Every structure is written in C-alpha cells, then in structure tokens.
Amino acid sequence: MKIRVIESDCILKTGLSSIKLNDDLKNCYLVLKNMKVAVIGGGAAGFFSAISAKTHNPDAQVTIYERSDKLLSKVRISGGGRCNVTHHCFKIHELVKFYPRGEKPLKKAFGIFSPTDTISWFNDRGVELKTESDGRMFPVSDSSQTIIDCLMKEVHNLGIGIKTKSAIKTLKESKNGLILGFKNGETKEVERVVVATGGSPRTEGFNWLRELGHNTEEPVPSLFTFNMPDESITKLMGVVADPVSVKIMGSKLKSEGPLLITHWGMSGPAILKLSSFGARELNEMNYEFKTLINWTGELSEQEIRETLKGVVEEYGKKRIHNVNPFELPGRLWEFLIEKVEVGENMIWQNMGKKNINRMVHILMNDEYSVSGKTTFKEEFVTCGGISLQDIDIKTMHSKKVPNLYFAGEVLDIDGVTGGFNFQAAWTTGFIAGKLR
Numbered sequence: 001m002k003i004r005v006i007e008s009d010c011i012l013k014t015g016l017s018s019i020k021l022n023d024d025l026k027n028c029y030l031v032l033k034n035m036k037v038a039v040i041g042g043g044a045a046g047f048f049s050a051i052s053a054k055t056h057n058p059d060a061q062v063t064i065y066e067r068s069d070k071l072l073s074k075v076r077i078s079g080g081g082r083c084n085v086t087h088h089c090f091k092i093h094e095l096v097k098f099y100p101r102g103e104k105p106l107k108k109a110f111g112i113f114s115p116t117d118t119i120s121w122f123n124d125r126g127v128e129l130k131t132e133s134d135g136r137m138f139p140v141s142d143s144s145q146t147i148i149d150c151l152m153k154e155v156h157n158l159g160i161g162i163k164t165k166s167a168i169k170t171l172k173e174s175k176n177g178l179i180l181g182f183k184n185g186e187t188k189e190v191e192r193v194v195v196a197t198g199g200s201p202r203t204e205g206f207n208w209l210r211e212l213g214h215n216t217e218e219p220v221p222s223l224f225t226f227n228m229p230d231e232s233i234t235k236l237m238g239v240v241a242d243p244v245s246v247k248i249m250g251s252k253l254k255s256e257g258p259l260l261i262t263h264w265g266m267s268g269p270a271i272l273k274l275s276s277f278g279a280r281e282l283n284e285m286n287y288e289f290k291t292l293i294n295w296t297g298e299l300s301e302q303e304i305r306e307t308l309k310g311v312v313e314e315y316g317k318k319r320i321h322n323v324n325p326f327e328l329p330g331r332l333w334e335f336l337i338e339k340v341e342v343g344e345n346m347i348w349q350n351m352g353k354k355n356i357n358r359m360v361h362i363l364m365n366d367e368y369s370v371s372g373k374t375t376f377k378e379e380f381v382t383c384g385g386i387s388l389q390d391i392d393i394k395t396m397h398s399k400k401v402p403n404l405y406f407a408g409e410v411l412d413i414d415g416v417t418g419g420f421n422f423q424a425a426w427t428t429g430f431i432a433g434k435l436r
C-alpha cells in the first residue's frame, strides 16, 4: 500500500482512499515526515547507517556527527590501503564461524544483508570487487579511496548532512526522541539516533551509553601478532610455513593455517586467528604464554612416524639436511634439525630411535615462549563493546532506550581478519538505518 502525506491539510492518501487524520496522527506523521536522524560516528558503520536511513526514510533529515575532522579514516588505512571490503563466503552458517564475538546473532543479521548484498551494493554504484585466492575481496582499483569516494558520493547525492568536529558526550531520552549533548555544551533534540562510534580501548569510553542502561563487555584488543623476544627462530624472519597447527599451552585454543615468522615473533593467519578467538583468554594471561607448533599441519604422531620411517628406508644413506620429508621451507628445516641436535653430517639410517623421537617431538610439539603482542598493522579490532543482549539484532534497536540504534564495532561483535569486520559494519549499519 502506497501512503502519501499531503502536508497542507494532512490527508493520508492510501492509493484506495483518502483519510483525514486526527490531530494526534497528524502530529505523528508530521514528526515522521521531518524526522531528524542523528548518526554518531563517521566511519564505515556510520556512513552505511546514514545511507540506509535516508534510503529507507527519504523524508528524514539525516546527519552524521563525527568527533574528528576526518571521515572514514579507518576505511582509508584498511587492508594496507586497499580496503578488504568483505569476504567471498556466501553461506551464512560458514560466514558466522569467522566471528568469535557475535556468531549466533549475526546469523539473523546476515539473512538481512549479506556479503552478496555488499558486492551488489558497491557494483550498483560502479565499484567492482575482486576476490583474492584466500577469499578476501578488494576493489579492483586496489585502493581504499575508491570505497571512500563511493560512500561520499552516495551521502552527497542523498543529501545527508555531515558535521565534523562534533563529538557527542551525552544522550538523554526526551518526549519525542533523544537529546544529543555535544562536547562544546550545545544540545540538539532528534527523533532517532544511530550510535556507530566504533570500538573503545577502555570501558569508560562506553560510560555515556552505560548511563542509559546498556551493559558492556570489557574491551580488549583482538587481531595481534605474538612477540617472542627470547626465541632465536626470529632469525628466520620472512619464512612462511603453510599449513601449521598452533596451540596455546594451558588452554583449549588451537588454530591452523599459514604462519609467518617475523623479526619480533610470529604472525600470519594461524596466529591472527588465535589472537582473535583467544582475545579475552590471552589478555587474562597478560600475553605471557607458551605456544606449541605442529609444523606438519594436522598430521598425527603416527603419520609423522610413518613418513620418517619411509624416509629412513628409502633415503637411509642421505644426510638429513638433504631430505626434507614434510616439504618445509629450507631455512626452517635447517633450524629444526639444529634443534634435534644431531651433527651436520648425520644420515637418516644412523638417526636411531632417540633422535627420531626427538625429531617427532620437535615437528609436532615445538615450544615457543610468547611475551607480549604487537599490533597487526593491516587490521586490528576491539573485542567487547555494547552487549548484544541489549540489542534486537533484527532491527539493531536498543532494548533499553526507545528510538536508539547501534551499528558497527561499538557492539560486542568482531571477526577475524579477511574483510569480516567491514561486513559486520555494512550489515549492522544497513539494518540500523531502516529505523524499524
């Protein structure tokens, strides 16, 4: 049913008939027609919320309030300046597995706006995305500026207002909506608010939202690399082993994938995944723990022993340096042999049971001490934020305060590296902007 409001006499045209509105309904319609919508935060989620708000509510006056003088600043630096917009993963039950926080609720949200919708949304606006071998999706231009230009153009075309250097300090409920309290002391009443202020490194950063009754999960960093100041393996910096399996001693944390040795420790997808799924536990350990690496990936002890037995039989007279049974990077194989502590000229048939046992142990339970973490420059996010129990995920509406919505990293939602965090921002922003 199409509804049109004629302001002068307030006749509601339904397509079938015209209804004269009573005063209350008239007021209500006029409010909705001129509805002021404030989106707090000029990042990915804020822009997408604002665009969605104006698209779904064309008569609303939508304004983005950004505390700094820069818009979309994380989009600009994201993905090493290329912006990993989303991930090539179209099955929702698989997609949600990439979110250590938010897995279950996101099932519903991705049913409303998924990576397929993200790809179409950008395509429809002339931005083509390409997929890399690991599933990450970037603009074909390989430049985050393309994404920024697209979002800025859309905001401009829709007539969305932007106010920079406008930090919001307080939010208060009012009769018709909410009152924004700006840092400079000014206030403004609006009918709807979307909070898209991103992650905060400290719980106090959420105080203004906690004061409205929202619960928060304590923020801790996610997506970081491991520091190993006392480990000589760092001399192999640049070496990639793929796949490896990594465990954290004293926990159930485990991950698989490529591992990159860096000059400060270890990085790469296997480590970043662990840092994300273990964000809270590793924080509780104060980032001091031990890792166990299985350099053969998922091979079991029996499979490793059988492979080594085959090598002894077939290449018995060859030096262990010259036969690399698990096809590890050459420098890594040399390094591991050194740890087994057999001489340079040792040949396979002379290894003996003791040395083979030691080799098996090093191949599958190689122990390293981690002391501290380093920010992964390509992407980092905060684990924690506004508790999802206080949000209706199908609308992103606050369960605590009427007319208030949330989107993006301010929520207790975060994913592993690979475009999942922006996807969460587009999805929650789109839903919040519907203002349902």
Ligand SMILES: Cc1cc2nc3c(=O)[nH]c(=O)nc-3n(C[C@H](O)[C@H](O)[C@H](O)COP(=O)(O)OP(=O)(O)OC[C@H]3O[C@@H](n4cnc5c(N)ncnc54)[C@H](O)[C@@H]3O)c2cc1C
Pocket (backbone or CB within 6 Å): 040, 041, 042, 043, 044, 045, 046, 065, 066, 067, 068, 070, 071, 072, 073, 074, 075, 077, 078, 079, 080, 083, 084, 085, 086, 166, 167, 168, 169, 196, 197, 198, 199, 377, 378, 379, 380, 381, 407, 408, 409, 410, 418, 419, 420, 421, 422, 423, 425
């Ligand atoms: C270096 C780096 C690279 C990344 N690369 C990728 C990537 O390639 N792919 C990916 O999926 N994810 C990436 N991420 C993660 C991704 O950038 C974030 O998850 C995403 O930007 C979150 O969007 P957001 O809009 O919720 O928050 P933000 O981008 O943090 O935006 C929040 C905005 O709100 C403003 N704000 C905060 N408080 C107030 C206030 N009180 N009043 C007014 N304004 C306020 C802030 O200034 C900010 O501009 C990366 C992150 C980093 C740090």
